[in-house]
Amino acid sequence: MSNSLWSDAWARLQKNKLAVFGAIFLTLEILLCVLTPWIAPYGFETQNLELTLARPSFAHWFGTDNLGRDLFTRILYGGRISMAVGIIASLISVVVGVIYGAISGYVGGKTDTILMRIVDILYALPFIFMVIILMVYFGRNILLLFVALGLTQWLTMARITRGQVISLKQKEFVDAARSVGVKTRYIILKHLIPNTLGPVIVYLTLTIPSVILEEAFLSFLGLGVQAPMASWGTLISSGVEVMEIAPWILLFPALMLSLTLFSLNFLGDGLRDALDPKGARD
Amino acid sequence: MAILEIKNLKAHFHTRRGVVKAVNGISYSIEPGQTLGIVGESGSGKSVSQLSYLKLLPSPPLKIPEGEVLFHGENILAMPEERLRTIRGNKISMIFQEPMTSLNPYLTIGSQLIEPLIIHLKKSKRDAWKEACAALSRVGIAEPEKAMKSYPHEFSGGMRQRVMIAMALTTRPEILIADEPTTALDVTVQAQILDLLREIQKETQMAIILITHDLGVIAGLADKMVVMYAGRIFEEGPVEKIFHQSEHPYTRALLRSTPRVDVLQDKIPVIGGSIPDLSQVGQGCPFYERCEFRTDICQSTFPTSRKIAHNHETFCHVEKFQ
């Protein structure tokens, strides 16, 4: 009957009600988004020009927009885009950041100094402006959006990973592995990375909301996804235009976005507390 | 006439895993000019026993369900916070193991030293400054004026501990509680600090409560001592008696299993097992599992005090150790 740090963390996570709520909400949401093509009541482009800006009703749960498109359907499809951007961009930031940070931290010395100075310099650049410039210059390619947003987040991930690796490098169990003759690549794979996963996972759950928000912001400015595709950002943007006559068009996408962000934050906080090995010994 | 009398003190931590009985009913007293040594290993409750009644531990999770701590006859546990504050850091001072964490790294030594003088003794800043310099001199710091303007990180461990002692002494406390004051120091520096404490005590007739796991330190400094284990007191008495005529299996085993520089030991007898989980202790003797003299009653009931001599008592059911 083993009692690993993971199962211990899982048990503690389950006790955190907010985190559990967040996890359940996100799971349902992801499920809905994945199953959207089958469960959406209407096509996302289906227009009904006789029923524009309609209030929520039985036929249209969230009402319709200015072209008579069902808002609920649009939110579902928008969710697919927003969530995809969030997850993929964050994963890109994790992969780039973790590898960069791990190498910098483990190799140390001049390499570490140079790599980290580069990070410091990049930190000083206002990234959102860089992304905007890229989008304007290269056009609004959704793949470019993913990559660009991912690259805005990797810097902090690199710093976190490097910090973890440096403190782990000095831990005696790493010395023990070296003294026993374990090859460097196995030390990184079997000792360093599993011990960095904790903070990385936590930061990941906090990066996703950041990216979704950035995408929403870009779309709001008109630089994100193109019509007729929708993301929560574009929906919020159109909602603002008709805010006074049809407030629900702004309300529902904003609500979805907020709830998703809250859930991710609750889950992230919960994971951080649960995975902290010091908290395990009360 | 005892300055401090602790009667049946209990201090429990209420945690997710259960109630940790860190201090489980201890009693002792200390007279002016006396050095009381509290010896114990980790989990014995030696530090918690002092930190608890001075309200230096977060509560919750700490609760003091029972006991009295009489300072000049007045129960500290029943005192309101403002009254306690006039005693703590003033009449009862404390120094800790890690001087780096006890001193504020952002303030100069000087500003930290004059603080208790201004707050407790209501001195003016100038007078406090002069007295603080004198205190630094007293503890062996050359160039006290310069030291007052320095920051903690500019000093070595030994010097910082001297500063801590100076700080604790400025208010001329009646009791100095020293919690593992030399454990983090090199042995040659430890010798200097212990000698310093001895000199100061001779001068001021201050009482010292010395908490440590090091039997050698106790032997050199303490007049009377208390042996603690898992929240209980096992033996209490004059240092000379406890070291040479102990009547408790734990004390005897501890003394025998301590390596010494002056004696060639071929094989040190060992105490098997390990210290029990403090959230699982029952009503019996916590040393039961590891004791070679244990009997059935030891498991069910913690022994009451048995007087060996007028000031030497032990807490053990067993009377003969042959």
Added chain:
Amino acid sequence: MSATPSLSVRSLKVHYKLRSGFFNFKATATLKAVDDVSFDLYPGEVLGLVGESGCGKSSLGRALLRLQEPTSGNIQLGGLDFLSLHGEALRNVRPQIQMIFQDPYASLDPRMTIEATLREPLEAHGLWSGIDSQKNLEQLLDRVGIGKKALAKYPHEFSGGQRQRIAIARALVLRPKVIIADEPVSSLDVSVQAQILNLLKEIQKELHLSIVFISHNLAVVKYIADRIAVMYLGKIVELAPKDHLYSQPQHPYTQALISAVPIPDPRIEKFRKRIELRGEIPSPINPPKGCAFHTRCPIAQESCKQHAPELKNYRNSSQQFSCFEVK
């Protein structure tokens, strides 16, 4: 001692260059952690290495395992020039010299089971062979006083003393000839220290191991070591068999050190006259010129500030120390 040493160290130096500046390129000072150390370790012998902070004993221990590469010097391990080996050749020799670390809470990877931790050395050298290896591990754990049920458990489920036993088992898995024990009992309670010390003593005798036992605790070293080297600011100032060191210490630092250790007996301790050393231990960054100890030495002379003494034998005995003033 006529046998061939298991480990031979000559003129070992571990110097760190301290850097500053925006890109950390400018070298400002040198930290001489280990400054020209030589000694031999014989088969079946326990050599104690004692000293206070800054003496370099831990750096020396790590350098012996090349966890920290020495700046210069020579190490002969089992007849091989240890420092000249790299890569695969180095890894193949590592099984001969293993380490027991100080902190039982940090020396075991918290995310690996005990079995995984003990298998790792064998797998790294291609020595794991299923059931037989498993049985050997169980026997090894048994020998150090831990039941085989421990294999499936994680480090945090054990106490400090138990973890240290597991650390000892790990050090023995590859059947080394030399073990470097870096303060192996310093983090343990007194009642547990004796258990681990006795275990080490037994195993050392059984397996005829050579051990370098590093500690700041002179009493512990007296119990377990055969010969003892006293270090100060990166140098060995005295090297003697146990009984000689404690009964007739020659170097003033050794004398002061021994006199400073508290003795658990009030009849003795309350009446001792200590040898007081002036001042504090200097920093190993740019240590004092001449004899490194002269700033605190009770018998220092002018010449001690100019020249650094060498280790010399005392009256034809096997006791060595480095001081101009003692005859």
